[in-house]
Amino acid sequence: MSDLDRDRIDPWREHGLTTAEYELIIQLMGRKPNYGEMALFGIMWSEHCSYKNSRAQLRKFPTTGPQVIQGPGENAGVVDVGDGWGVAFKIESHNHPSAIEPYQGAATGIGGIIRDIFAVGARPIASLDSLRFGALDNNRTRRLLNGVVAGIAGYGNCLGIPTVAGEVYFHPDYQENPLVGAMSVGLVRVDRIFKGSATGVGNVVMVVGAKTGRDGIKGASFASEELSDSDTDKRPNVQVGDPFMEKLLLEATLEILDRGLVIGLQDLGAAGLTSSAAEMAGRAGNGLYLDIDKVPLREEGLTPWEIMLSESQERMLLVVDPIRVGDIQAVFDKWDLDAAAIGEVTGDGYFTVRKGQEILARVPAGLLTDQAPVNFRSVREPAYFKEKKKADFICEHEYGDVAELFKRLLASPNLASRRWIYEQYDHMVGLNTVGRPGGDAAVLRLPGGSRKGLALTVDCNSRYVYLNPRLGGAIAVAEAARNLAAVGARPLALTNCLNFGNPENPEIYWQFVQATDGLAEAARILDIPVTGGNVSFYNEYNGRPIPPTPTIGMVGLLDEIENRLTVDFKVSGDLIFVVGKTREELGASEVHYLLTGRDEGEVPELDLALALRLNQFLVVAAGRKLLRSAHDVAEGGLAVALAESALAGGLGVDLKIELDVSPPALLFGESQSRVVISVRPDRSGELETLARSFALPLTYLGVVGGRDFRLVAGGLALVVPLAELADLHQNSLARLAAL
Amino acid sequence: MRGRAVAAVLVFPGSNCDRDCARAWEAVTGQAADFVWHKETRLPDYDLLILPGGFSFGDYLRCGAIARFSPVIAEVKRLADRGHYVLGICNGFQILTEVGLLPGAMRRNRDLLFICRDVYLRVENIRTDFTCGYSTGAIISYPIAHGDGGFSIDSRGLRELQDKDRIVFRYAGPDGRVVAGGSPNGSLDEIAGIINGRGNVLGLMPHPERLAEAILGGDDGRVMFQSIFQTITGATV
Numbered sequence: 001m002s003d004l005d006r007d008r009i010d011p012w013r014e015h016g017l018t019t020a021e022y023e024l025i026i027q028l029m030g031r032k033p034n035y036g037e038m039a040l041f042g043i044m045w046s047e048h049c050s051y052k053n054s055r056a057q058l059r060k061f062p063t064t065g066p067q068v069i070q071g072p073g074e075n076a077g078v079v080d081v082g083d084g085w086g087v088a089f090k091i092e093s094h095n096h097p098s099a100i101e102p103y104q105g106a107a108t109g110i111g112g113i114i115r116d117i118f119a120v121g122a123r124p125i126a127s128l129d130s131l132r133f134g135a136l137d138n139n140r141t142r143r144l145l146n147g148v149v150a151g152i153a154g155y156g157n158c159l160g161i162p163t164v165a166g167e168v169y170f171h172p173d174y175q176e177n178p179l180v181g182a183m184s185v186g187l188v189r190v191d192r193i194f195k196g197s198a199t200g201v202g203n204v205v206m207v208v209g210a211k212t213g214r215d216g217i218k219g220a221s222f223a224s225e226e227l228s229d230s231d232t233d234k235r236p237n238v239q240v241g242d243p244f245m246e247k248l249l250l251e252a253t254l255e256i257l258d259r260g261l262v263i264g265l266q267d268l269g270a271a272g273l274t275s276s277a278a279e280m281a282g283r284a285g286n287g288l289y290l291d292i293d294k295v296p297l298r299e300e301g302l303t304p305w306e307i308m309l310s311e312s313q314e315r316m317l318l319v320v321d322p323i324r325v326g327d328i329q330a331v332f333d334k335w336d337l338d339a340a341a342i343g344e345v346t347g348d349g350y351f352t353v354r355k356g357q358e359i360l361a362r363v364p365a366g367l368l369t370d371q372a373p374v375n376f377r378s379v380r381e382p383a384y385f386k387e388k389k390k391a392d393f394i395c396e397h398e399y400g401d402v403a404e405l406f407k408r409l410l411a412s413p414n415l416a417s418r419r420w421i422y423e424q425y426d427h428m429v430g431l432n433t434v435g436r437p438g439g440d441a442a443v444l445r446l447p448g449g450s451r452k453g454l455a456l457t458v459d460c461n462s463r464y465v466y467l468n469p470r471l472g473g474a475i476a477v478a479e480a481a482r483n484l485a486a487v488g489a490r491p492l493a494l495t496n497c498l499n500f501g502n503p504e505n506p507e508i509y510w511q512f513v514q515a516t517d518g519l520a521e522a523a524r525i526l527d528i529p530v531t532g533g534n535v536s537f538y539n540e541y542n543g544r545p546i547p548p549t550p551t552i553g554m555v556g557l558l559d560e561i562e563n564r565l566t567v568d569f570k571v572s573g574d575l576i577f578v579v580g581k582t583r584e585e586l587g588a589s590e591v592h593y594l595l596t597g598r599d600e601g602e603v604p605e606l607d608l609a610l611a612l613r614l615n616q617f618l619v620v621a622a623g624r625k626l627l628r629s630a631h632d633v634a635e636g637g638l639a640v641a642l643a644e645s646a647l648a649g650g651l652g653v654d655l656k657i658e659l660d661v662s663p664p665a666l667l668f669g670e671s672q673s674r675v676v677i678s679v680r681p682d683r684s685g686e687l688e689t690l691a692r693s694f695a696l697p698l699t700y701l702g703v704v705g706g707r708d709f710r711l712v713a714g715g716l717a718l719v720v721p722l723a724e725l726a727d728l729h730q731n732s733l734a735r736l737a738a739l
Numbered sequence: 740m741r742g743r744a745v746a747a748v749l750v751f752p753g754s755n756c757d758r759d760c761a762r763a764w765e766a767v768t769g770q771a772a773d774f775v776w777h778k779e780t781r782l783p784d785y786d787l788l789i790l791p792g793g794f795s796f797g798d799y800l801r802c803g804a805i806a807r808f809s810p811v812i813a814e815v816k817r818l819a820d821r822g823h824y825v826l827g828i829c830n831g832f833q834i835l836t837e838v839g840l841l842p843g844a845m846r847r848n849r850d851l852l853f854i855c856r857d858v859y860l861r862v863e864n865i866r867t868d869f870t871c872g873y874s875t876g877a878i879i880s881y882p883i884a885h886g887d888g889g890f891s892i893d894s895r896g897l898r899e900l901q902d903k904d905r906i907v908f909r910y911a912g913p914d915g916r917v918v919a920g921g922s923p924n925g926s927l928d929e930i931a932g933i934i935n936g937r938g939n940v941l942g943l944m945p946h947p948e949r950l951a952e953a954i955l956g957g958d959d960g961r962v963m964f965q966s967i968f969q970t971i972t973g974a975t976v
Contacts, residue, residue: 153853157884158794160755244753244797335752426855426884428949429792431759436956445954561954 011035015042021373028367036353036361039305040368043271044278047537050372053503054535057513060520061530067492068529073283075119075196075266077531078188079493081557083450086190088122091130091183091458091497091553093536097238098180102147106180107155107241108313113184114161115267115316118250121194121257122186125432126444127156128458129166129182130497130551134175136413136736141170144178145737151241152182153424158243159250163425164433164442165456167551170413171463176541181497183458183553187447194257196266198280198288198319198345203263205277205288205343206325208332209249210314212272212307213298215239245314245337252335253316261328264319272310276317277343278351282369287346291354294342304355319345379513380506388467391601393586393664402667403720405591407728409668410643412594415636416732417647435564438648440486440632441556443564453561455489457554461635462547467588468603469511473518473550475603475672478611479634480554481526485615486632486675488565488622489556494523496533496552501545503537511548512537519550525608526615528554547599563622567631568648569678572705574628576653577687578638580614580674581697584661590635591668604672610696611673617694618675626683626690633674639667639711639718641676642701646709647729652722655702657713666713678704745786745971747773749815749831751806756792756828756948763948764789767964768976777809786971787824788815790831792884792946802845802887803834812838824967825940826869829885832932832942841935841942842900843892845885849925853886857956858923860931860945861911864904867934869941872966878915879959881945888944889925890933900933908932908943 012022015038025033025041033041047053063071069086070078076090094109110127117124129152134141145168156163161184198205215238256262264284266276273290281288292307302310320328325341332339346352351365409415422437434453435443441457459480465472481491496519501508523530533553539546558564569576586592587601621627629649633641638657646653659666679687691698702711709725711718746764750757761772772789775782782788795806806812819825819840827835835841848854857880862873873879892900900906908931910922922929924944932943947960965976 150852157853157855157886158753158755158797160793242797244794244799247755247794247797248752423856424853426853428855428882428884428946428955429755429759431762431949431952431955434954434956 012038015039016046017042021045024373028371029363034361036305037363039309040274040361040363043274043309044368045372048270049275051535052372053375053377053537054498055374056376057516060516062520062524063529063531065527065529068531069190070193070531072530072532075116077493077495078120078193079531079555080190081446081452081454083448084190085446086188086193087185087454087555088117088120088188089183089185089495089553089555090116090532091181091495091551092534093179093181093497093499095177095179095499095536095539098148099176099178101238102144103151103154104238104240106148106151108239109180109182110152110155111241111243111246111313112267112269113182114159114246117184117186118253119194119196119265119267119316120188121192122188123254124161124184124186125430126185126442126456127161127163127182128456128553129163130179130458131166131168132174132179132549133170135172136170141175142737142739146739148178148180149421149424155241155243157426159247160429162427162429162433164427164444165437165458167458168418168421169462171547173544173547177539177546179499179539179546179549181551183495185456185555194262195264196280197264197283198286199284200263201286201345201347202322203319203345204322204325204341205290205345206318206320206328206339206341207273207295208316208318208339209337210242210245210312211296211298211338212310213312214302214306214310215312239311239313241313248335248337249314249316252332252337256328256331261324262318262320266317268315268317270311272308272312274308278365278368280317280319281351281365287348287350287352287365288343289346289352289354290343291356293356294340296338296340304360308353377503377509378506379510381510382507388600389602391587393592402716402718406639406718407720407725409591409594409636409640410725411728411732413736414590415640417730418733419730420734420737434561435487435566439567440483441489443487443558443561445561451560453489453558453564455484455487455556455558457483458551459483460549460551462549463588463593463599464603465515465550466547466599469514469548470518471603471606473515474522474608475606476550476552477519477522477526477528478606478608478672480552481528481615482611482632482673482675484554484556485618486565486630488563488619489558490619491526491528491554491556493529493531494552494554495531496550498533498535499539499546499549499551500537501540508545515548515550522608526612559623563625565622565627565630567645568629569645569651569653569704570628570649572651573681574678574704575681575684576655576676576678576701576704578633578674578676578699578701579617579691579696581671582638582659582661582666582669582674583671584665585669585671586665589637589668589670604670606672613694614673614675614696617690617696621690626687627677627679629678631676633676635670637668637670643709643725645676646722647726651704652706652708653702653704653710654706655711657701657711659699663714663716745770746789747775747785748789748791749775749777749811751777751795751809753795753797754791754793756946760789760791760828760948763951763960764964766952767961768968775811777811779811779814782814782818785818785823787826787967788818790827790834792829792831795830795834802830803837806834807837816840819940822937822939824868827942828946828948829944832944833887835940835942840940841933842896843890843933845887846889846891846925847887848889854923855882855884857882858945859911859913860908861915861917863909864907867907867938867941868970869963869967870907871970872962876915878911880950880957881947881960882949883923883945885944890930891927897928903936905934905936906930907934907941908945
């Protein structure tokens with residue numbers, strides 16, 4: 001029995017289509033689809049490719065602004081950074097492959113997002129990673145952590161693209177379904193941005209780069225299912241990365257783009273040739289045919305549909321003028337890569353798959369790309385939402401030895417220095433990394449002797465999102481924006497990586513709707529458009545969902561890179577302040593989790609108007625060189641932020657804090673929109689005036705100096721030698737991660 | 740000073756510090772460097788060839804093991820034999836040991852992890868044309884970024900490097916002390932960089948080009964490029 005005339009009961013189920021979807025296909029096509037056509041629909045209508053469960057919600061995001069050159073829908077968003085340059089950027093997840101095979105899953109995640117960036121004609125200049133794992137106290141998590149970090153390092157380092165920033169959190173609910181998000185950022189001349197569009201009837205379709213093999217078949221539908229115990233046999237679904245091949249592909253592709261030899265291009269990602277070709281045709285409103293006999297193969301015996309669905313890495317699809325085919329082949333020849341003409345753009349609107357003269361499938365391209373049913377899923381507020389708001393917080397007298405707790409926090413998996421991870425990444429190659437990992441945001445210089453700086457960050461506190469999805473979604477945006485402002489940069493635009501459980505579960509879908517509503521609201525008020533992103537549903541293991549994790553990747557701009565702010569305290573005698581309001585807020589905090597193992601309580605309030613003023617204040621203060629340091633207050637609260645600034649500068653602090661909240665909330669509460677700053681004593685008057693002009697609360701905390709972390713607040717005194725904190729903070733993750 | 744370019748950066752497929760080397764060279768000397776593709780078989784008489792860092796040919800085998808067969812290597816040897824300067828940084832150093840222009844070999848880092856961070860180096864020999872701008876025993880900072888940087892060599896080879904003063908850089912602490920076992924990668928005798936007997940071929944694992952401009956966090960690397968440029972052209976920069 002051949003692939004093509006298979007006639008089994010409910011054959012569409014094999015392709016992940018529901019009966020209703022199958023009937024819709026028959027209605028739209030006016031006939032029954034054959035096996036291959038069903039495979040096309042199965043892939044193109046999967047959540048991964050069609051966003052059928054999320055599209056309605058994503059339309060709520062603000063996507064425009066004077067700085068936006070290219071919004072969602074293309075391979076990557078592009079924002080204007082002046083001087084004729086655009087910054088292309090996008091984040092994407094590679095969760096399920098990384099759960100099965102952490103090294104290759106993470107490596108190919110990096111590889112895929114980097115191809116999206118050079119597909120718009122940009123040279124990738126930086127990567128960021130966003131990782132979530134289970135509790136670190138077990139071997140599987142440590143194996144996953146080591147494998148994922150090594151995979152990102154192995155791929156990115158070899159390519160010579162620095163990994164400059166990232167975030168990682170540990171929580172038991174990610175145990176079997178870790179999250180691996182990769183963000184890539186590239187530079188492109190604004191007049192040389194390429195589109196993934198198959199324009200021009202008669203133009204030639206080429207596949208370039210690696211040969212096609214049997215790896216990663218049906219990765220897209222794999223990504224649209226829940227994981228279960230039986231999934232170790234899905235290892236063949238995981239693609240294998242070859243960063244050397246990607247490096248060759250990158251250089252060859254940029255060379256042909258630079259020489260103007262290409263009309264449109266797109267990377268081959270999920271569902272391989274099928275989705276790339278269909279999307280390129282769909283965007284142009286054209287048809288296109290592919291002849292699978294012409295695809296260079298790595299091995300013999302691949303069936304037509306294995307060729308069409310293979311997710312072999314390091315390949316691109318080009319649309320070129322027929323007279324350029326020879327020039328393109330010459331360039332790829334120089335790099336010892338294949339470049340094969342495999343099809344043509346047609347005017348008939350059909351996506352046609354041929355094997356020689358035999359037609360295997362023929363479907364209107366628009367049906368595949370634009371007609372997937374949009375699902376408006378039902379929502380239900382989960383019972384936990386109200387229950388978890390109630391929590392008994394540990395009272396002051398129950399804290400025991402505060403110094404011990406403080407040390408435990410600084411050494412805990414979620415707060416310890418990430419040095420062990422980022423030192424495995426080449427974060428300097430390219431000679432652009434001015435603000436290295438370890439600060440609030442990475443800062444890169446821009447080309448051509450520009451005085452500007454590009455700031456990059458990625459962030460999400462999923463505990464907040466779990467406990468209050470709407471507020472948590474908004475906080476994720478506000479936090480990312482504050483990271484950028486804390487280095488002195490204006491946020492320009494954001495990309496998101498929306499990781500959730502099974503959307504068919506109304507409680508999960510409620511999380512999704514609430515979180516994206518919060519995200520949209522914050523993006524609107526803070527005036528940060530969304531230029532693209534990725535949705536990853538079905539992040540569950542044996543029915544247990546991950547905490548909702550809408551990760552935000554954000555880019556910002558400094559007018560003068562020399563004015564960038566850093567977290568480290570620099571000079572003894574400088575005065576330390578906190579900007580923003582500290583409230584009696586211990587809900588959803590890291591300290592509460594550390595002490596109780598419970599995610600509960602009210603998520604901290606967020607005043608978006610104040611958040612915006614704080615960001616503006618920081619940009620102005622940086623421009624005036626008013627501040628000696630700035631550091632965002634986040635998980636672990638004021639005490640942890642102060643310790644990080646002290647440790648980064650290798651200078652102690654002497655603090656006497658008077659705030660109208662309980663000592664636990666003062667030290668470890670996570671009130672939003674706060675930044676710890678230090679300033680020269682003779683400029684504190686200027687600081688007070690500026691803070692007042694932005695209507696921001698400013699509280700004096702103490703002075704920089706000495707060798708101890710010394711803090712007095714109310715009846716509480718905390719004194720720890722800095723050297724002791726340094727070891728705990730700097731080396732703890734390496735110890736916890738050791739296999 | 741001569742008007743033409745004196746330096747070229749070799750580009751192997753998989754080189755990824757080629758642009759960085761050229762950029763640092765230009766930032767320090769004001770002169771553009773040429774790029775030379777690894778398939779070239781005839782080179783002009785460049786005064787300086789830089790073999791940059793990266794992962795030549797992916798380095799899935801021993802680092803540099805494939806690059807040594809590139810056509811351009813014959814030219815590298817020819818120019819080196821005639822006394823022209825050759826500088827191998829990181830993967831470039833690994834390639835030079837594979838080619839045989841420098842002795843020794845690099846092993847996986849002691850902790851089996853890739854390491855990217857600034858390290859302190861003690862300049863052990865300032866009588867080379869690459870390091871003449873440094874002061875004796877200077878403690879400088881260059882970044883390292885490698886997974887295979889543990890320098891190793893047989894005991895005879897090591898003695899020769901020591902006796903002939905061919906160890907140019909050693910890994911040190913911030914106070915300049917070199918401590919046995921104190922290298923980040925497990926290098927024998929804490930060796931970070933060596934020179935050939937004739938004094939015209941230098942290889943080192945740390946990256947001077949990454950800290951040649953103050954905005955990147957330091958400019959200790961500047962002095963190396965100044966030194967060699969000055970030696971070649973007689974011009975100060």
